[in-house]
Amino acid sequence: MRSQTVRLLNSSIRQRALVSSVPPLRPFYTSARTTKRQTAGSKVLRAAPTIPFFSAFFSSNKPEESTESMSYPDERSEDQWRAVLNPEQFRILREKGTERAGTGEYDSHYPSTGVYNCAGCDAPLYKANHKFKSGCGWPAYFDSIPGAVKRHVDNTFGMKRTEIVCSNCGGHLGHVFEGEGYQTPTDERHCVNSVSLRFTEDGEASGKGPAEKSKA
Numbered sequence: 001m002r003s004q005t006v007r008l009l010n011s012s013i014r015q016r017a018l019v020s021s022v023p024p025l026r027p028f029y030t031s032a033r034t035t036k037r038q039t040a041g042s043k044v045l046r047a048a049p050t051i052p053f054f055s056a057f058f059s060s061n062k063p064e065e066s067t068e069s070m071s072y073p074d075e076r077s078e079d080q081w082r083a084v085l086n087p088e089q090f091r092i093l094r095e096k097g098t099e100r101a102g103t104g105e106y107d108s109h110y111p112s113t114g115v116y117n118c119a120g121c122d123a124p125l126y127k128a129n130h131k132f133k134s135g136c137g138w139p140a141y142f143d144s145i146p147g148a149v150k151r152h153v154d155n156t157f158g159m160k161r162t163e164i165v166c167s168n169c170g171g172h173l174g175h176v177f178e179g180e181g182y183q184t185p186t187d188e189r190h191c192v193n194s195v196s197l198r199f200t201e202d203g204e205a206s207g208k209g210p211a212e213k214s215k216a
């Protein structure tokens, strides 16, 4: 038994010497340090490429910070949000859903004054005079009330987009696009779901509490 182990070890050392003399055989994701720690030498090196999750461990292509790791002043739990939002509001605000283009309550809504509040927490987000006709099928704003909206990199669906959320509750609003050539002061388009908003004519937070009754 012992002599067999010694023979195996010897052959292992010989193989390792062989492998290390031919550097290109080393898979791209094994660093010099991990190779040294592997006592089984060449056997492990041959087996490694068939283990798909290895590449995930060594990947340097880390996604940028997502909204999941953010914290907001309004920290209601999922259950608390379900209690005050209707299912469509919950889907869009809390699960980052999107309403169908051209269907939103505020898509063709152009008041001269007033404020669009967050439909979740009632924080004021956009003024009526931020809104412009984009023709994109969702309410479009070229700017927000200062500090009311936060931006995050969104890499879903194979695209790199900038998600916008309510700074107070983290509720998903939509995405912001830059440099599209709109004749607005910023050439930015905050493309916002109507479901994420609630318009108030008086221009201040309505104080009616979050989430009006479902229209459905």
Ligand SMILES: [Zn+2]
Pocket: 118, 119, 120, 121, 122, 123, 166, 167, 168, 169, 170, 171
């Ligand atoms: Zn909010």
